[in-house]
Amino acid sequence: MEQEESRPPAQDDATAKPWQQEVAAPLEIDCSAGGSIPCSQGAIRHDWQLAEVLELYRSSLPDLIWYAQQAHRRHFPADRVQLSTLLNIKRGGCPEDCGYCPQSARHDSSVHAEPLLPPEEVLAAARRAREAGATRFCMGAAWRELRDRDLPRLTDLVAEVRKLGLETCLTVGMLNEHQARELARAGLDYYNHNLDTSESFYPRIISTRSYEDRLRTLEAVRAAGIRVCCGGILGLGETLEDRAELLIRLASFDPHPESVPVNVLVRVAGTPLAEHEPPDPFDVVRTIAVARVMMPASVLRLSAGRGQMSDELQALCFLAGANSVFYGEELLTTPNPDTEADRRLFARLGIRAENRG
Numbered sequence: 001m002e003q004e005e006s007r008p009p010a011q012d013d014a015t016a017k018p019w020q021q022e023v024a025a026p027l028e029i030d031c032s033a034g035g036s037i038p039c040s041q042g043a044i045r046h047d048w049q050l051a052e053v054l055e056l057y058r059s060s061l062p063d064l065i066w067y068a069q070q071a072h073r074r075h076f077p078a079d080r081v082q083l084s085t086l087l088n089i090k091r092g093g094c095p096e097d098c099g100y101c102p103q104s105a106r107h108d109s110s111v112h113a114e115p116l117l118p119p120e121e122v123l124a125a126a127r128r129a130r131e132a133g134a135t136r137f138c139m140g141a142a143w144r145e146l147r148d149r150d151l152p153r154l155t156d157l158v159a160e161v162r163k164l165g166l167e168t169c170l171t172v173g174m175l176n177e178h179q180a181r182e183l184a185r186a187g188l189d190y191y192n193h194n195l196d197t198s199e200s201f202y203p204r205i206i207s208t209r210s211y212e213d214r215l216r217t218l219e220a221v222r223a224a225g226i227r228v229c230c231g232g233i234l235g236l237g238e239t240l241e242d243r244a245e246l247l248i249r250l251a252s253f254d255p256h257p258e259s260v261p262v263n264v265l266v267r268v269a270g271t272p273l274a275e276h277e278p279p280d281p282f283d284v285v286r287t288i289a290v291a292r293v294m295m296p297a298s299v300l301r302l303s304a305g306r307g308q309m310s311d312e313l314q315a316l317c318f319l320a321g322a323n324s325v326f327y328g329e330e331l332l333t334t335p336n337p338d339t340e341a342d343r344r345l346f347a348r349l350g351i352r353a354e355n356r357g
């Protein structure tokens with residue numbers, strides 16, 4: 001009886017939730033298409049309710065992966081992964097107090113403040129990332145916000161990295177509308193600004209800025225025509241409801257963020273969250289699957305914490321709908337799988353890197 005109830009129902013079952021209706025066959029859809037398509041499976045929605053998201057989370061894992069697979073295959077080839085490389089262009093000394101971050105000047109970690117990297121070093125790293133197969137080059141700076149005096153250096157970097165044939169992404173703190181427009185004019189493709197967790201849990205992790213501040217930057221980025229990269233972190237001590245609320249918030253954006261990084265806390269000595277219990281790995285898989293159902297056309301990136309995942313857990317994450325990874329040995333300040341290990345894993349799984357467009 002239990003099994004019967006949890007089995008994905010047939011399409012004509014009137015009680016089926018939208019994500020439970022069966023798809024006859026995968027569709028061939030251009031994975032660059034981000035718009036809405038007229039189907040219930042993998043349809044774009046912005047009105048997710050807490051109760052239905054919790055129900056989705058609590059589905060049996062096989063059912064949840066089935067729902068996620070159907071949504072995924074409506075929008076993406078199931079065997080592709082997009083590769084982004086992240087370079088820390090300005091390390092440490094950040095005035096913010098994000099509880100998970102070793103770059104905060106308020107925490108006693110081993111990361112110390114360094115100046116912005118010279119452009120030739122950044123461009124050399126971008127060339128190496130391109131040679132290794134990355135299609136997007138992300139540049140992160142440990143700043144609270146972008147100061148106008150640093151803007152020209154960043155617009156120059158964006159323009160130069162684009163000339164290498166790479167997509168560009170920046171994550172340099174809060175932006176105002178003018179700065180976002182200037183970065184868009186320079187050709188910036190994506191801006192990363194994570195919401196991290198639910199609005200109600202946020203003040204337990206960060207006290208030096210508000211959720212509203214984050215949302216304002218995201219609005220400025222969107223208004224400037226830059227694509228949005230926005231996600232969260234698992235393992236901060238949040239509840240299932242917090243995870244659901246974060247995903248509901250992300251899915252409420254119209255359009256959905258084009259890129260959604262799913263991070264798992266990397267516990268770094270000297271940070272307030274260093275002793276936190278890591279999340280159950282299956283909860284990571286579930287979160288990815290729920291995100292895939294709720295934001296079916298967004299690229300879901302396995303981000304921080306992948307270095308601590310087994311190959312088998314990463315494979316489950318790909319099955320659940322992850323279709324992007326950070327590629328390269330370091331993520332800002334923490335280790336990431338080496339590129340050779342990633343190539344071997346993709347080959348074992350029959351997953352191919354997305355080609356440059």
Ligand code: SF4
Pocket residue numbers: 094095096097098101102103104141142143144173
């Ligand atoms: S996460 Fe970003 S804003 Fe927060 S302390 Fe680290 S570098 Fe600063």
